Amino acid sequence: MVQKYFNQLNYTLGNEDTSVDVELVKRLGAKSIFSVAGCGSRSFPLLESADSIDLVDISQYQLSLCRLREAMYRHLTFNEFLLFFDYPPFHGQDNSFERNRIFRSLELESRDRDFFRNLFVEINWGSLLYQGKWERTFQTMAVALRGILGKNYNKIFNFYNIEEQREYFDHEFNKVRWNALLFLLGNKSVFNALLYKGDFIEKNVEESHFEYYQSSFERLFQNNLARNSFFAHLCFFGKITHSDGNPVEATEENFLKVKEKILSGPRPEYHQGNLVEILASDLLKNKFDFIGLSDVPSYFKGELEHTFLQTIKGSLMDGGVIVLRNYLRIPNSDKTGFEDVTHLFSDLYPQEKVGVYRFQILKKI
Numbered sequence: 583m584v585q586k587y588f589n590q591l592n593y594t595l596g597n598e599d600t601s602v603d604v605e606l607v608k609r610l611g612a613k614s615i616f617s618v619a620g621c622g623s624r625s626f627p628l629l630e631s632a633d634s635i636d637l638v639d640i641s642q643y644q645l646s647l648c649r650l651r652e653a654m655y656r657h658l659t660f661n662e663f664l665l666f667f668d669y670p671p672f673h674g675q676d677n678s679f680e681r682n683r684i685f686r687s688l689e690l691e692s693r694d695r696d697f698f699r700n701l702f703v704e705i706n707w708g709s710l711l712y713q714g715k716w717e718r719t720f721q722t723m724a725v726a727l728r729g730i731l732g733k734n735y736n737k738i739f740n741f742y743n744i745e746e747q748r749e750y751f752d753h754e755f756n757k758v759r760w761n762a763l764l765f766l767l768g769n770k771s772v773f774n775a776l777l778y779k780g781d782f783i784e785k786n787v788e789e790s791h792f793e794y795y796q797s798s799f800e801r802l803f804q805n806n807l808a809r810n811s812f813f814a815h816l817c818f819f820g821k822i823t824h825s826d827g828n829p830v831e832a833t834e835e836n837f838l839k840v841k842e843k844i845l846s847g848p849r850p851e852y853h854q855g856n857l858v859e860i861l862a863s864d865l866l867k868n869k870f871d872f873i874g875l876s877d878v879p880s881y882f883k884g885e886l887e888h889t890f891l892q893t894i895k896g897s898l899m900d901g902g903v904i905v906l907r908n909y910l911r912i913p914n915s916d917k918t919g920f921e922d923v924t925h926l927f928s929d930l931y932p933q934e935k936v937g938v939y940r941f942q943i944l945k946k947i
């Protein structure tokens with residue numbers, strides 16, 4: 583079942599705005615979290631108001647990166663955390679010497695220390711933040727974006743007021759060039775060629791790929807300042823160029839609360855393998871009240887797509903929720919025993935600062 587695409591360090595910054603999930607956990611009063619790991623930036627921030635977290639990933643490299651993030655929460659100050667990743671305001675300087683010193687001060691298992699020491703030596707102790715295959719692909723796309731949009735490509739980042747930004751996006755932003763860019767890059771063959779090597783999602787939403795990305799960016803720029811979206815920074819500049827664009831893990835309030843939970847609470851649990859098999863185990867029966875599956879079920883097909891909710895249902899407490907971030911494919915799954923409560927949080931979704939996900943929240947009844 584392991585798809586070759588996921589068998590590498592694919593995510594380092596991540597491609598989800600987890601501030602929405604942080605708010606969901608808070609509103610639901612959820613305490614026991616099970617989360618797809620990714621690079622960790624989508625998971626650890628959920629501890630702001632929860633008590634415990636279990637992380638799962640089929641990729642040992644992604645889990646290794648999550649353990650590095652955990653060690654950073656344990657041992658670093660907020661500014662050291664930002665500097666280690668080259669997050670603004672520490673992005674415009676050479677932090678390699680300091681990064682090496684910090685890395686040697688972290689308590690890490692030898693497998694993780696060896697993996698990252700080799701990686702850092704390979705990149706001369708540069709930042710990991712954009713080393714993921716997904717992030718590097720978007721850095722490549724950013725070069726094309728600047729070439730196609732031309733010299734005023736970044737004017738949309740000048741706005742501090744959403745009305746003014748909407749005015750600009752609706753009436754001045756070069757939509758002809760923008761649509762050409764989305765048409766050229768926003769499609770299955772480009773994503774498979776550049777990144778997924780044949781494992782890209784089988785779309786089942788009605789819109790075409792072009793229409794999907796067009797409406798996703800429309801929603802992003804109509805509801806969020808471009809300067810506040812780490813994803814927009816990555817698409818236009820290939821990196822985050824201002825702290826206004828930092829994701830939730832790189833905000834002081836969330837960092838300090840998560841650090842406190844990691845130091846005082848139960849150690850995060852790590853599960854390597856297929857999340858459906860892991861959640862089907864009796865060992866995790868009724869353990870969780872919040873299960874965040876990211877967009878993984880959008881990659882499911884056939885029998886697995888149809889049955890996965892029923893297979894994992896036992897690990898969820900009554901009244902607990904499963905959160906799906908559907909991307910290009912809404913899983914055609916058996917939802918017996920679940921109530922769809924997506925509409926109860928509809929004010930949150932437009933604020934998600936990546937824009938490509940269609941949330942689905944299923945409550946166990």
Ligand SMILES: C[S@@+](CC[C@H](N)C(=O)[O-])C[C@H]1O[C@@H](n2cnc3c(N)ncnc32)[C@H](O)[C@@H]1O
Binds near residue numbers: 639640
């Ligand atoms: C599409 S990515 C989501 C990553 C995330 N967007 C982020 O920002 O870090 C899915 C993650 O789930 C992992 N994954 C994919 N299929 C899985 C499965 N069946 N069970 C567990 N993990 C899986 C991948 O290795 C990857 O890290």
